[in-house]
Amino acid sequence: MAGFQLKMATQHGEKIAEQFGFTQFPVDPRAIAEARDITLQAKPADVHGVSGAIVFAADSATIIYSTEYNNEGFENFSIAHELGHWFLPGHPEEIIKSGGAHMSRANFTQNTSIELEADHFASGLLLPSGFTRKLLSNNQIGLDGILKLAETARCSVTAAAIRAAECSAYPVAIIVSKGDEIAYAFTSESFKNLGKLAFLRKGAPLPQSATRRFNADAANVLRAERAVGETDLATWFDGSGRIVLDEEIIGLGKYGYTLTVLTGEQLPEDPFDEEDEDAELEKSWTPRFAYGR
Ligand SMILES: [Zn+2]
Incomplete structure (x- = not known):
């Protein structure tokens, strides 16, 4: 999946949030659905394994969203992801072509192109x-700032963390894991x-x-415990220098x-802090030629 896409x-x-008149947090995906006559429906509690779905009808659609984590931020992210399938070019056509109903697994755990695009749409919207x-x-830079962002934007903590890494001028890495494996x-x-990471x-x-x-200890994750540690760049990003890092952890x-x-x-600090959006966009599609890649 191309980074440019x-x-x-x-x-x-981001453009849709602006179009619908949002000038500050929180952006409300329910209001956007309502304005487009899209019906919202909570997913039945006994349906597992999907975060939501969108079903296209003649002129409108029904969005089914997850309430299983009992978490407003996750619900908003799930609705915003489905709105991505409504607003993104090519998505309705692709879904209608394959029967008109699409099941989602939102929140960055999937690798298929329309799921990733919808996750990124949701992240830009919220x-x-x-x-x-x-x-x-x-x-505060770090976990506290990310939790504050999630709370203010009423979005999932993972979406806030990814967006913080994308938008931060300061060096920050976020890792989502399960058990002893990295998820992303x-x-x-x-x-x-x-x-060289x-x-x-x-x-x-x-x-x-x-x-x-x-x-x-799985209970740490379930109880949303927090922990801190000290680590270094080489431990996580094999082959890189011994730069000391703070490691902040929270169970989701x-x-x-x-x-x-x-x-x-x-x-x-990043010297390119003030770089504008256009320059960033240009950089993202300019081929990078570098030795050793
Ligand atoms: Zn989806």
């Missing part, structure tokens, strides 16, 4: 970059500049770390995953 999906979400940067700059990871541009693949083993010890409750935030107080 995902970036476009995020920007499409967390427009302007609002996100402003909130992050007024709050995102790093901010400035974090990538800390060294290995890519953390889905399914790769967690390194020996506070996160791995935390996950060894019934969702069953753990979020780890790696950052540090003495890391170099």
